[in-house]
Amino acid sequence: SSVEQKIYVVLNETVPCVRLLNATHQIGCQSSISGDTGVLHVLETESDLDWILSSGPHPPYMVIMETAFFNRSVMMRMKNSSRVAGVAVIISKTGLADNFSPHTTCPNQNTGVYSESYGSDLANCNGTVWNPLGNGLSYEDFSFPVFALKDENQTQVLRKCYEDHNQRVNGSAPQYPLCAMQLFSHMHAVTDTVTCMRRTDLQNRFSINPEVLCDPLSDFNVWTSTRPLNNSAKGHAADESVVIAATRLDGRSFFWEQAPAAEGTVSGIVTLLATIQALYPVTQEAPPPRNIFFSFFQGEAFDYIGSSKMVYDMEKNDFVIDMNNVHSMLEIGQVGLLSGRSLWMHSDPVSRQNKSVDTEVSEMMSRIQSAAAGLKLTVDHPSVSQPLPPSSFQRFLRARRIPGLVLADHNTSFTNRYYESMYDDAENLNVTYPPGLTPDEQLVYETDAAKSLAEVATLVARSLYLQAGGEENNLNNITADPKIVAQLLYGFLVQKNNSWFRSLLPPEVTKKGVNSPGPPQFYIGLGPRVHGPAHSVTRFVQYILANLTGTVTNLTESQCQNPSELSTENKDLFSYFWVSGPASVNGTREPFCVRASVRLSKAVSPAFELLEYGSRNYSTWTESRWKSIRARIFLVASRELEMLTLGVGVAVLLLSLLVTYFISSKAELLFSSARETPTTTY
Amino acid sequence: MNLERIPNEEKLSLCRRYYLGGFAFLPFLWLVNVLWFFREAFLKPTYTEQLQIKSYVKKSALGLIVWVAVLTTWITIFQHFRAQWGEVGDYLSFTIPLGTA
Numbered sequence: 001s002s003v004e005q006k007i008y009v010v011l012n013e014t015v016p017c018v019r020l021l022n023a024t025h026q027i028g029c030q031s032s033i034s035g036d037t038g039v040l041h042v043l044e045t046e047s048d049l050d051w052i053l054s055s056g057p058h059p060p061y062m063v064i065m066e067t068a069f070f071n072r073s074v075m076m077r078m079k080n081s082s083r084v085a086g087v088a089v090i091i092s093k094t095g096l097a098d099n100f101s102p103h104t105t106c107p108n109q110n111t112g113v114y115s116e117s118y119g120s121d122l123a124n125c126n127g128t129v130w131n132p133l134g135n136g137l138s139y140e141d142f143s144f145p146v147f148a149l150k151d152e153n154q155t156q157v158l159r160k161c162y163e164d165h166n167q168r169v170n171g172s173a174p175q176y177p178l179c180a181m182q183l184f185s186h187m188h189a190v191t192d193t194v195t196c197m198r199r200t201d202l203q204n205r206f207s208i209n210p211e212v213l214c215d216p217l218s219d220f221n222v223w224t225s226t227r228p229l230n231n232s233a234k235g236h237a238a239d240e241s242v243v244i245a246a247t248r249l250d251g252r253s254f255f256w257e258q259a260p261a262a263e264g265t266v267s268g269i270v271t272l273l274a275t276i277q278a279l280y281p282v283t284q285e286a287p288p289p290r291n292i293f294f295s296f297f298q299g300e301a302f303d304y305i306g307s308s309k310m311v312y313d314m315e316k317n318d319f320v321i322d323m324n325n326v327h328s329m330l331e332i333g334q335v336g337l338l339s340g341r342s343l344w345m346h347s348d349p350v351s352r353q354n355k356s357v358d359t360e361v362s363e364m365m366s367r368i369q370s371a372a373a374g375l376k377l378t379v380d381h382p383s384v385s386q387p388l389p390p391s392s393f394q395r396f397l398r399a400r401r402i403p404g405l406v407l408a409d410h411n412t413s414f415t416n417r418y419y420e421s422m423y424d425d426a427e428n429l430n431v432t433y434p435p436g437l438t439p440d441e442q443l444v445y446e447t448d449a450a451k452s453l454a455e456v457a458t459l460v461a462r463s464l465y466l467q468a469g470g471e472e473n474n475l476n477n478i479t480a481d482p483k484i485v486a487q488l489l490y491g492f493l494v495q496k497n498n499s500w501f502r503s504l505l506p507p508e509v510t511k512k513g514v515n516s517p518g519p520p521q522f523y524i525g526l527g528p529r530v531h532g533p534a535h536s537v538t539r540f541v542q543y544i545l546a547n548l549t550g551t552v553t554n555l556t557e558s559q560c561q562n563p564s565e566l567s568t569e570n571k572d573l574f575s576y577f578w579v580s581g582p583a584s585v586n587g588t589r590e591p592f593c594v595r596a597s598v599r600l601s602k603a604v605s606p607a608f609e610l611l612e613y614g615s616r617n618y619s620t621w622t623e624s625r626w627k628s629i630r631a632r633i634f635l636v637a638s639r640e641l642e643m644l645t646l647g648v649g650v651a652v653l654l655l656s657l658l659v660t661y662f663i664s665s666k667a668e669l670l671f672s673s674a675r676e677t678p679t680t681t682y
Numbered sequence: 683m684n685l686e687r688i689p690n691e692e693k694l695s696l697c698r699r700y701y702l703g704g705f706a707f708l709p710f711l712w713l714v715n716v717l718w719f720f721r722e723a724f725l726k727p728t729y730t731e732q733l734q735i736k737s738y739v740k741k742s743a744l745g746l747i748v749w750v751a752v753l754t755t756w757i758t759i760f761q762h763f764r765a766q767w768g769e770v771g772d773y774l775s776f777t778i779p780l781g782t783a
Contacts, residue, residue, distance in 0.1 A: 030781065033780075033781060186780075186781050187781055188780040188781050189781075190781060190782060190783050191783060195768070195772070198769065198772060199772055199778055202772060202773070202778075203778075207777075211780070213780070
């Protein structure tokens with residue numbers, strides 16, 4: 001409707017903060033059901049803050065917050081004030097502080113291995129504070145909407161509106177009409193997961209029109225192994241002793257679906273993928289005695305969703321291997337910010353009090369040291385009494401005291417100054433490209449970060465080979481390819497829609513285009529019901545693994561979908577993927593079928609299977625549902641003018657009623673015609 | 683229905699039926715009874731059945747006031763405390779508002 005377009009300017013790309021709930025709390029932001037409206041004010045200086053919070057005459061205000069002011073003290077003051085209708089944060093690098101981490105100081109402190117009964121003096125980060133720069137903003141509950149402004153053009157529109165109407169002239173307050181913004185992000189779920197799931201169940205049973213209020217965070221883990229495992233045989237796998245190599249697949253930030261997670265997550269993913277690429281050929285030619293099981297866990301930012309589910313399945317004999325099959329575990333933590341320093345091997349002091357576990361861990365460390373001998377890396381171990389950093393290995397330790405290590409680039413606290421924030425991007429990992437390169441040239445350009453991660457991957461691959469019992473003289477054949485690392489870094493940090501990814505993915509995804517430009521986001525999301533078969537990052541990792549470890553077959557498309565019909569193919573040991581293939585010169589692609597032992601396993605917290613929504617042991621994170629999230633700006637008039645208009649309207653109504661009554665009662669008098677009454681003759 | 687045109691005995695039986703019907707948890711019948719027969723009971727000149735009609739109207743009014751008091755009390759308590767009652771509050775509710783406790 002054109003009147004609406006004359007009044008409102010709708011903001012297209014909105015990046016909201018949504019509500020998440022766990023067993024006991026709600027976090028995130030909430031708006032009123034019909035949006036929150038406030039007069040725009042740009043927060044650039046301290047005096048602006050005073051204006052908004054106390055002296056401005058037109059509350060409530062909608063704050064446009066410059067990057068430098070997005071910190072805990074300012075946001076807490078906004079939270080406690082009744083004059084703030086909402087906040088729109090400008091996301092940019094100008095004015096960004098030296099560090100910003102909205103996560104807590106002690107990530108996943110209640111669902112790790114350290115508790116009252118296990119290493120009680122190390123629990124709750126008593127030993128080491130892992131994220132000291134964390135301000136905990138992501139875990140606060142705001143009763144007003146908070147949006148992010150990532151698009152520079154959109155921010156310009158807002159600034160122009162502000163400068164035209166809301167600017168203070170010579171220190172005096174601006175006059176109506178003023179520019180205002182309305183933010184809609186009404187969340188349906190409240191209180192906590194227990195309440196929300198209870199209300200959803202009640203709705204489903206008794207209501208005519210059931211509404212789901214919240215959804216558990218869920219997606220898939222990706223796993224593969226050097227020797228294929230029979231996927232239909234669950235429980236203990238006979239004669240299998242397995243070394244697990246793991247990393248995490250997800251990240252988060254304050255805002256919904258925004259998580260570039262470069263140092264926090266991508267460094268681990270890229271290293272493990274390069275490790276697999278380096279290790280796979282040698283394990284096929286000269287297989288080591290033990291199997292090596294690679295696993296990418298989804299949802300680790302939210303109380304270890306993926307790893308707790310895998311451990312739960314292993315304990316229930318519902319997975320291809322169980323805890324008895326596990327020999328040891330090596331996890332890759334944050335390894336991107338090495339910059340010439342050494343890599344650190346973190347171990348668990350409590351389990352090492354047991355002599356046999358201690359010897360195993362020491363042997364593992366010495367194997368890694370010997371693997372590092374020929375490389376430019378140095379490896380060291382932190383002090384023996386230091387606990388493990390937050391890692392998936394902690395969930396395995398909760399089930400059984402297996403020997404294991406976590407590799408990281410930090411000795412005590414994280415070197416990542418932007419942990420789980422929107423600023424943990426390519427620049428944070430020093431992945432920058434010289435100007436003037438085309439996208440395809442950038443794809444293969446080997447940055448220093450790529451070379452460093454390739455070194456780490458070579459180290460991990462050689463260590464795993466030794467840990468699996470392989471021969472030392474094969475080690476020199478195990479080298480990670482920096483070109484693959486460079487391509488992975490480009491795809492995961494800069495542009496997911498590149499020629500290499502397009503060639504690995506199935507044709508329907510390639511034809512549709514890999515949706516939005518830019519890097520992929522690593523937030524776990526809600527899984528298959530909402531996002532399609534698998535989240536895009538999970539799918540990328542799955543197909544990259546298929547490309548790196550799989551073999552090309554000459555099956556047709558229908559055979560690829562149903563390989564069990566062929567006697568030469570084994571659906572229990574392998575998965576079959578129909579991929580696009582590289583683009584030829586004239587742009588056509590010839591798809592083919594790849595056979596690989598790559599699988600997905602469901603990553604949803606066991607609390608939702610056991611229906612223990614208030615569980616203290618497992619993750620209980622859910623994401624609220626909502627109807628619409630949008631933003632618009634328009635001009636508002638003063639309250640007095642609005643009331644005056646209403647008053648005049650009501651007065652006109654009453655007056656008209658009065659006049660109508662008056663006229664109606666005196667109708668004969670007023671409307672007697674001037675014509676003569678006709679003389680009637682009877 | 684225009685009460686002017688009905689004989690008095692029918693008015694009495696109508697009033698009685700509405701009065702008795704209100705006991706089946708139907709306070710609106712009592713409300714209708716009071717409003718409809720008020721003029722008949724108190725403002726018309728006396729006739730034989732008027733005494734009984736007057737008593738029915740008074741008793742209906744009494745019942746109505748009791749119902750209004752009970753419902754108002756319960757609704758106030760429920761609206762105020764439903765959020766705090768947690769599980770019990772949810773089981774007692776027919777529709778639960780979205781997004782607020």
